[in-house]
Amino acid sequence: MITVNFRILLLLSFFISINSNASISASVTKVRGSVTKLLPHSIVASDVKSGDKLPEDTSIVTGDRSFVKIIFNDNSQVSLGPNSKLVITELKKSEAGVISLLKGRLRSQVERKDNDKNKLFIQTRTAALGVRGTDFQTIYNPENNVTNLLTFKGKVAMVKIDDKLQKELLSEQKDVKYLEERDAKGQLKIHREKTHVKASSEQLDKILEDKKVVEVEKGQFSGVSDSLERATEPVRISPVQFSALYQNAGLMDKGEQKIAAIKSTDATVALIDQAPQKAPAEGFYDEKTGKLAPKAGGLIDLETGVYVPPTKEAAFDPKNKVYIADNLGSIDKNSGDFIAPAGLKLDAVKGFVPEKSGLKNQETLVALSGDLNEQTNLKIWRPTEDRKELVVAKDNYLSSREEFSKGQLLVSYLTGGQKLKGTKSNKFNDTEKDTQSYSGFNIQYAHSSDGNWQLINELGYRSLDFGIVGNGFAQNSKGLFTIGIGLRKYFNEKWNFVSRLSLEQEFFYNVKTENSVDTFSLKKITLFKWRNYFEGHLVRWQRFSITGMGGLLLIPTKETGDVETSMAFGLNLGVGLKYWPSPKHFLKLDMTTENFSGDVKSESFSSNQEHSSGVLALRYGRLF
Numbered sequence: 317m318i319t320v321n322f323r324i325l326l327l328l329s330f331f332i333s334i335n336s337n338a339s340i341s342a343s344v345t346k347v348r349g350s351v352t353k354l355l356p357h358s359i360v361a362s363d364v365k366s367g368d369k370l371p372e373d374t375s376i377v378t379g380d381r382s383f384v385k386i387i388f389n390d391n392s393q394v395s396l397g398p399n400s401k402l403v404i405t406e407l408k409k410s411e412a413g414v415i416s417l418l419k420g421r422l423r424s425q426v427e428r429k430d431n432d433k434n435k436l437f438i439q440t441r442t443a444a445l446g447v448r449g450t451d452f453q454t455i456y457n458p459e460n461n462v463t464n465l466l467t468f469k470g471k472v473a474m475v476k477i478d479d480k481l482q483k484e485l486l487s488e489q490k491d492v493k494y495l496e497e498r499d500a501k502g503q504l505k506i507h508r509e510k511t512h513v514k515a516s517s518e519q520l521d522k523i524l525e526d527k528k529v530v531e532v533e534k535g536q537f538s539g540v541s542d543s544l545e546r547a548t549e550p551v552r553i554s555p556v557q558f559s560a561l562y563q564n565a566g567l568m569d570k571g572e573q574k575i576a577a578i579k580s581t582d583a584t585v586a587l588i589d590q591a592p593q594k595a596p597a598e599g600f601y602d603e604k605t606g607k608l609a610p611k612a613g614g615l616i617d618l619e620t621g622v623y624v625p626p627t628k629e630a631a632f633d634p635k636n637k638v639y640i641a642d643n644l645g646s647i648d649k650n651s652g653d654f655i656a657p658a659g660l661k662l663d664a665v666k667g668f669v670p671e672k673s674g675l676k677n678q679e680t681l682v683a684l685s686g687d688l689n690e691q692t693n694l695k696i697w698r699p700t701e702d703r704k705e706l707v708v709a710k711d712n713y714l715s716s717r718e719e720f721s722k723g724q725l726l727v728s729y730l731t732g733g734q735k736l737k738g739t740k741s742n743k744f745n746d747t748e749k750d751t752q753s754y755s756g757f758n759i760q761y762a763h764s765s766d767g768n769w770q771l772i773n774e775l776g777y778r779s780l781d782f783g784i785v786g787n788g789f790a791q792n793s794k795g796l797f798t799i800g801i802g803l804r805k806y807f808n809e810k811w812n813f814v815s816r817l818s819l820e821q822e823f824f825y826n827v828k829t830e831n832s833v834d835t836f837s838l839k840k841i842t843l844f845k846w847r848n849y850f851e852g853h854l855v856r857w858q859r860f861s862i863t864g865m866g867g868l869l870l871i872p873t874k875e876t877g878d879v880e881t882s883m884a885f886g887l888n889l890g891v892g893l894k895y896w897p898s899p900k901h902f903l904k905l906d907m908t909t910e911n912f913s914g915d916v917k918s919e920s921f922s923s924n925q926e927h928s929s930g931v932l933a934l935r936y937g938r939l940f
Contacts, residue, residue, distance in 0.1 A: 340407040341369040342386045342394075348566075349382025349398070372407045378420070381569050388413060390427065392436055397421035397567035397618075405439070405514055412436055412517045421618055423453045423567055428470065437520040439477075443540040443547065444515070446473040446524040452532075453561065457621040459664040461699050463540040464621040466553065467532045468562050474547050475529040476540045535590025537616060539623055542699045545606030549595040552612045553623070554580045555636045559588045560652035561616070570618070570653035577646040577655050580613070585649070590636070597637055598718040599625065600899065608696070613638030615647065617654040620664040620697075624654065627691040629809060632721035632767035639721075639767075644688065660685055667694035713859060713896050714939070716809050716852075717767045723940035724762040728906075731755050732931035734780060736823060736838075741923035743827040743834060752783040758798070758933070764940070767806055774800035774818060782823070782838065789825060789836040796821040796840065802847075811852035814867075820845045826879060827921040841881060846870045849888050859897070863904070865890040869912055878918045886912025886927075904935040 344366055351364040356373040364376065364384055378384060378400050385395045389409065396402055400420020407413050414437045415422070426435050428449020438445040440456035443463035450470030456463050465474050515523070528546040532538045535558050536550035552558075556578065578585065595609035602608075611625035613633065626639035633640055646655045656662050659681045661671045668685035670678060689695070714722070737748040756778030763771040776798035782791050800818025807813055819842055826839035849867020856862075869886035890908035897903065913926035 340389060340409060341371045342374075342388045342404060342407065344368040344370065344384060345387050345393075346385035347383070350379035351382050351384045351396075352377050370404055372404055375401065375403045375418075377401045381572050383567050388436075390435065392426040393424065395423045395565070395567055397423070398569040406517055408517065412521070414439060414515070414517050414520065416440070416514065417454060417456045419456060419458055421453065421455045421567060423451075423565065425451045434473075434517075434521060434524070437515075437517055439515055439520060442477055442542070444475055444477055444520050444523050446520065455616075455618065455621040457619075457664055459699075460620065460622070460697055461542050462621040462664075462697050464616060464623065465532050465538050465547075466558075466561065466616060467534055467536055469534055471531045471533050473524050473529050473531050474538055474540070475524055475526050476544070476547050477523070478545075533591035535588070536593060537614075537623055539610075539621070539697070541697045543696050544608060546608075548623075549593075549600075549607055549609035551593050551595055551597075551599070551609055551614075552590045552636070552638050554613050554615055554641055554647070555587045555590060555633075555638065556580050556582050556585050557615055557647045557652055557654070558590060559585050560647055560649055562588050562652075564650070564652045568651045570648050570651045570655075573650045575655070576649040578649045579646055580615070580641050582647075582649075587636070592637070597632070597639060597721065598714055610693075610696075611639055613641055614692075615641050615644060615654045617662050618651070619653075620662055622662060622664065622667075622694060622697045624662070624694065625692050627688070628715035629691075629717050630767070631717070632765065634721070634764065634766050644692070657684065657688075660688075665698055667692075667698075713899055716812065717806060719939065720765055720767040720770050720804070720806050720812075723764040724760075725938045725940070726758075726760040726762070726935055727937075728758040728760075728933045728935040729755075730758060730776075730778065730931050730933050732929065734927065734929040736782070736825065737926040737928070738825040738923050739926075741825075741827075741921070743921050743923070744825070744836065747789075747825065749782050751780050753779070753781040754929075754931075755779050756796075762804065769806075770804040772800075772802040772804055772814075772816065774798065774802065774816065776800075776820075780823065789838055791823070791838045793840060796823070800845075807850075807852075809853075811850050813850055814847070816845075816847045818845050818847075819843070822927060824879070824881070824916050824925055825923060826916070826918070828878075828918070829920040839879060841874065841876050841879065843871050843874055843881070846872075847888060851890075853894075854891075859895055861894045863890075863892040863894050863906075865892075865908070869910065871912060871914065880917055882915040882917075884912045884914030886910060900939045902937045904933075904937065906933040906935065907931070908933065 344364055347364055347366050352361040353364045354361045354375045378396055382398050387393050401418040403416040405414040405416045412434045416439045426447045426449055434446040434448055436447040440463045442461050450472055451468040452472045453466045530538050530547045532550045535552050537553045538547050538550045540547050597612040599609045599611040614623050614625035616623055624644055626641040630639040645657045659671055660668050663669050667689040670681040733754050734751045739746045758776035760774045778796045779794045781794050798818055798820045800816055802816030805813040821840050821842050823838040824841055826837050828835045847869050849865050851865040853861045854864045867888050871884040873883050874881045888910050890906055892904055892906035894904045909930050911928040916923050916925050
């Protein structure tokens with residue numbers, strides 16, 4: 317009997333030895349500052365040291381200005397930033413590992429293998445990330461339940477863990493463990509609580525097959541919040557911030573070194589290439605599918621996890637295909653972190669708020685913070701329990717600045733009338749005649765730009781029929797052509813300035829004398845017309861706007877054959893109604909007037925002539 321028991325004991329020892337040798341752990345390669353670990357089945361946290369082995373189910377917590385770097389058996393690396401917490405949820409030799417990020421910032425470098433399997437899973441309370449071979453950073457903030465992903469190399473797949481899935485995973489949680497927290501004074505507090513939502517690699521692999529998964533490429537951001545139905549569509553962040561964050565592999569915190577504030581337009585920063593994004597740079601929201609893309613070119617706040625998009629008035633960078641977030645604050649060149657405008661700070665739930673209370677300029681700061689919150693729509697990152705209170709802005713219609721950054725085709729059908737008046741002539745009495753018919757078309761193309769200046773090309777045709785003109789004037793043709801080029805300048809969200817130079821044909825009264833016989837006709841003369849005017853929105857309400865325009869017209873002296881026209885001045889005025897059936901299409905009805913007058917003369921004839929036109933234009937516009 318003793319011999320049998322001894323053999324059983326020996327056999328058990330053998331299997332225990334095998335299991336012990338086969339156990340998998342991660343290794344600590346670098347530590348900075350205050351970093352502690354809580355091993356499985358332990359209730360006492362201990363300091364982390366370089367060379368420590370971390371088995372499955374170990375939790376790691378970092379303090380202020382602290383950092384730890386961990387390497388796994390497959391040479392994948394995970395770095396945990398300041399004031400962060402993670403749990404090594406699952407470690408396997410042949411399957412992807414699972415890390416749960418409970419708080420803070422994590423950066424990971426995963427070596428890509430030949431197969432397309434995920435090599436590592438990152439899980440937060442609100443999102444799951446699948447990694448095959450890449451360098452990326454993710455942030456989770458439990459205060460607002462935001463998960464924030466930025467990819468430095470390769471691609472990372474991300475999907476939102478919705479409420480239904482969250483409950484399913486929670487229902488499977490039965491184990492309880494001890495976790496550590498730090499109080500306001502930085503002291504460690506050990507408490508007993510239900511562990512994080514723990515999904516296996518198999519579950520996460522299945523979750524990441526969902527059709528709502530987004531793939532985030534180099535230089536792109538995607539985020540998850542309670543208010544959003546799904547992860548945001550990937551968009552490029554500020555190229556300057558991306559380059560600074562890329563260099564901060566050690567996850568240095570803002571303020572660890574002297575802050576070096578730079579702007580999004582800083583030309584001294586060596587920019588790192590970013591992958592092109594599929595979503596339009598100005599962003600969009602599809603209420604039917606729940607897809608949302610924030611405006612490209614924004615800034616990531618590392619503490620709150622909030623992505624701050626450029627405002628509606630932000631200029632466009634056509635080279636990098638992003639808007640410039642210069643009026644939102646600045647960037648710390650050393651850490652890459654976001655720096656709020658002077659006197660403000662970014663709160664995880666409230667958005668921009670005054671940094672302190674009781675200041676002399678408190679009212680100004682409150683107004684500024686409210687304006688920035690409205691323009692950047694930061695409410696999409698706020699936590700909410702009621703999906704019916706979805707706080708995504710449903711107004712996808714472009715601002716004036718955003719329109720400037722797009723190519724725009726404008727096709728117009730023209731109808732109306734023109735009056736030609738001739739006075740002070742040495743050949744005929746004062747004559748005034750209206751067209752019996754007036755129709756035509758005009759095509760304009762405004763080129764995509766940086767949102768400040770926009771190049772315009774124009775081509776047009778009009779058909780004017782004056783019928784039988786008094787004093788025997790004959791009209792031999794009806795068609796008039798226009799070709800032009802111009803520039804549009806952005807002033808503000810209400811007004812733009814336009815300067816257009818065109819070659820445009822007009823009819824003039826003419827008298828030609830041969831052998832003492834006068835021949836009266838309407839002569840077609842090609843003029844240079846230089847129009848300078850302001851155009852803008854008088855009133856804007858949702859998809860509709862009432863527009864207006866007004867300016868001056870200058871026509872230089874022109875000689876054609878034996879006829880000379882003097883320099884002429886005129887006025888342009890107009891009012892219209894604009895309607896956007898969709899973000900890239902609009903219809904417009906314009907009523908415009910134009911008049912100019914000048915002298916016309918030849919060897920035997922002189923007259924003062926005035927042109928007055930009133931045109932009704934039905935326009936269709938398409939943005940590209």
